[in-house]
Amino acid sequence: MMGLDLTLIWAAIIGFGVIMYVLMDGFDLGLGILYPFAPDEESRDVMMNSIAPIWDGNETWLVLGGAGLLGAFPLVYSVFLPALYIGVFLMLAGLIFRGISFEFRFKSKKNRHWWNRAFCWGSAIAAFAQGAVVGAYIQGFAVEDFVYVGGALDWLTPFTVLTGLGLMAGYALLGATWLILKSEGHVQAWAYSIAPKLLLAVLVVFGIVSLWTPLVSLDVRARWLDQLHLIWVFPILAMACAAMLYRSVKRQQEGLPFVMALGLFIFTYLGLIASKWPVIVPPDYTIWDAASAPESQLFMLVGMIFVIPVVLAYTAWSYWVFRGKVKVGEGYH
Template identity: 35%
Template sequence: MAQIAWYAITLFCLAMYVLLDGYDLGIGVLLLADRDDERRREMVELVATAWDGNESWLVLLGVALFGGLPAAYGVLLPALYVPVLVMLFAIIFRGVAIEMISAAPGFPRGWGWAFGLGSLVASFAQGVTLGGLLSGVALRGGVFAGASFDFLTPYAVLTGFAAVALYATAGAAVLRVKTEGALYRRAMLAGRAALVATVALAAASAAALAPATATPVRLGEPGRLAAFVVLVLVAAAGLGLAGRGFGRRPDWVATAGVTAAEGAGLAGLLVAIYPVVVPPRLDLAAAAAPAGSLNFLLVGVGVNLPLVLFYNWYAHHVFRGKYRVLLAARPTGQSAAARATDPTPATPRGKVTP
């Protein structure tokens, strides 16, 4: 029971990271296609309000793997060192870029490119990490027995592009909710294009999973097959809803559709391969820590997980609604996050306080 509970917690952290940090990585990807400095600053400021909280789920995911699934952690880290390190450096680089842009007057284009490219590289590296994992990890005696670049398969490259497209779709959906005017309209067009790419790449990734990877797909049981079919239908419906949301109001429809598709797609993959944790052979029973350790860890997670959830909720609650008010109220060179905690009354740009 403790093994299943910890596995569920690990997957929950993964899902929350994909849902939350996925959209702000996607906004960074979309920034690369925009040449208007005011819109680009607006996109960065929007990400600055929540990116650090969103990325807390990546930290929790690492802790969950290290503490609760140590055998999986010990295998995955050497097998996926390269894409994981590339992802982490890209995330650090874009974090620095966010702070530099928020603190600078105007829009420093060099840091804008750093933010966009950091988002693109991190997104692609995450997709490659997933594809490399699904391609299979060579094991001998319970330890990694492959080479440093075994992860780099055609399937991993495919899932890398799929992750970029999916995150761009999620970013466009959030921009629909949070912005208006020219950026709102551009988000609609970008979202449609990214959604088409997402559907094509996701379908190709799903179709190639069994023939192109070492991942065991276990759909022979009627109950498992039924659950998988339902989840696939939910994911397809979510993508359809997102397409509808990019064409008409209310603005939240596209975000709801993308969220449903991401959650159902991840759940469908897990249903298809459970109890395998690291393809092709390492399962949950072999990967999990002893029951006593898991029970001890569950106490700590029971305290910390609600705090992280509250922190994320609060950050999004404080900056709810359209973003125009924050931009109008923010003095030049001050980030939106700093504006929210600054007790000084807001003064519109171009006016001087007596």
């Protein structure tokens, strides 16, 4: 490992884990957000059955990224957790309620409506909390001598509320395009009808956040002005994905809308990284400031070399096994 920057390697691993979680778990959170708007109970059955075999595997990336972050960048935990205790608690509580609603909804007849609500509210709260955390990361934290000195609710501002609602809209868009891919008949027709509206909501929030970000983060504003020719490549590619997504929905294509929705998220994520790099605890601390000892990074890296291929293989295998359409009246069991 001599000559390699282990901190850069770990930054790439954590970054990969984060985007994999967002992409993999985003569409099933999105289906939960859309749940109360489904046309009927049969549609809700199709929505849940389309993700029931894979949702827990999707969350593997959250565990993988969180564990890696703790070991490789302990400063992130020592600052982010005190700053975001309430937001992280809301996210985890939402994920727990959503998780238990899967099995209980399948088994409960009399109280199914309560588990429908748990699935919806759990998904919505988790998605909002994740978006708010992203907004808090953009606006930065009150840190002195590597210690968080702000309040418990400093993360909750009008800007973070907007980013929370924006991520909810983005996840709902992912969910709608996933449903286009996995359903048919009146369920698919409903997904086709709501996808353009959700895309418009995402683009509106994207535009407002882009205008607001330089006002809440001076370092991002400086980065945008200094490297305008590079950073704006990502928004342009994201807009290209949005245009192709809209056109593919209007042409009633099935796979391309979901792929373009994933592309929209990927390029937005890369734009965020480019705007902050190499800062990991804004406004001042870089990945090298936050890194653990090289010996610790090397020890964990040996394990990750084996774990990541296994997780990727399992993910690919599960999606392959449960490929194809989910039909009304059919479950995954």
